[in-house]
Amino acid sequence: MLRVGLVGCGFMGQMHATVYGQLANAELVGVFDASPERGQPFAEKHGTRYFSDFDALAADVDVIDICLPTYRHAEFTLRAAAQKKHVLCEKPMALNIEDAEKMKAACEEAGVRLMIAHCIRFWPEYALLKQIVDDGRLGKLLSINLTRYGEFPHWGSNNWLADESKAGGGALDMHIHDTDYALYILSEPKEMFSSGSVDEKGVSHIFSTFVYDGAVCHLEGGWNMPPGTPFKMAFRAVFEKGAIIMDGGPMTIYEVGKDPVVPEFPKMEAKGGGNISDLGGYYHEIAHFVDRVTSGQPFDVTTPDTSIQSLRLTLDEIAQVKKRAGA
Known part of the structure; x- marks a missing residue:
């Protein structure tokens, strides 16, 4: 124990x-x-x-x-x-x-x-998408859109999230989820372009394009939507032989020549407030940590090195946004 x-x-x-x-x-x-x-x-x-x-x-x-x-x-x-x-x-x-x-x-x-x-690597829908990218059942991944935005999160104690020196802005606090996931499924991009909005809290909304050999990833993230705007996390992945979409509804797999498939995932209700209604990603993440520490086996989903890599790339994105904005 x-x-x-x-x-x-x-x-x-x-x-x-x-x-x-x-x-x-x-x-x-x-x-x-x-x-x-x-x-x-x-x-x-x-x-x-x-x-x-x-x-x-x-x-x-x-x-x-x-x-x-x-x-x-x-x-x-x-x-x-x-x-x-x-x-x-x-x-x-x-x-x-x-x-x-x-x-x-x-x-x-x-x-x-x-x-x-980095819970998105463990989120059931994102974990399945990673598996499909790796096993090639839909052919090569051609493009993917990763989206994550909502209103500014007010649940931080003493409003610490509004202080860029403490939180790093919306790009570092929220968008890093998708930067990390892009690295997870596609590795380091050959080229990167980032632009967005900067305010007193830092980079509050960001658009990035990561370019790979034969593939492209477009990312959007931010926390500057009007109060009451529903939180959104979504993806759209296009393959040689199909597409996978999660955008306002359940993850759906569209394979050429077959009927659409909606995978079933067990739901674990979260009651802590904020924008999370399902504990699935947190459960799998923490269960993995506990299991690997107990058994002595290595972490094979996220490591300190991959976390440093995603931090470095996100900071590079932020620097590009600020340079273009003259901030």
């Missing part, structure tokens, strides 16, 4: 804590949050203990799960590694490459495991 300490009792902490309650091989031993007013009721809700001191929590667990604002990721990863604790850390890995490299090095030197929680 893997003993887990959760750090950060906000929206994403709720998602992670709910998953631990459904895993047979992990126990949520306690939670730490700088605010007792937030941490105590959170702990009671999830049937665990609230710790007002991080070091006391770390001393009692095998794993530290970091669900803090992005600007705290490096600090608490290094603190966990110093106490020889395995680390699961929310995305993005860090605000800059220097901090990300420090996180990786600290965990390697301490002999502990580090995984960054």
Whole structure:
């Protein structure tokens, strides 16, 4: 039984804590949050203990799960590694490459495991799309559109997401999901073009095109839609022998000469608020982490190196947007 300490009792902490309650091989031993007013009721809700001191929590667990604002990721990863604790850390890995490299090095030197929680790689529909790209059943992937946008997320404590120095803007906080997924299915692009909108929060909406040999990926993401706009995550993939679409409805596979197929995925309800209604991606992500730490097997879906790669490419996109905008 893997003993887990959760750090950060906000929206994403709720998602992670709910998953631990459904895993047979992990126990949520306690939670730490700088605010007792937030941490105590959170702990009671999830049937665990609230710790007002991080070091006391770390001393009692095998794993530290970091669900803090992005600007705290490096600090608490290094603190966990110093106490020889395995680390699961929310995305993005860090605000800059220097901090990300420090996180990786600290965990390697301490002999502990580090995984960054890039949940889209584990999201059932996206995982199936990756499988179909790899097995070639629809032929070569020719093009893919990846879309993710909604209104500005107001659930961050002290409105930290509005501070670019803490969150990195909408491109780093939200769009990185799809940049990471493009790298997962197509690897590093040969060419990249990015443009978008910049405001006081950073890059708030972004359009990117990644060019590959024989394939192209178009990405759109942002958080500057009007209040009340439904959150949207969608993809459209075109292959030599078909297409796969998820856009406002269930994922549907269109194969030449066959009837459309709608794959069935078990749904796991999320009740933590925000824009997430299904825990599926979080469940598979955390279950993978727990299984691989317990068994000693390597992570084979996302690694510190792939997380640094997606951070670097997203930062390059942001730099292009700002240059074009004169920001």
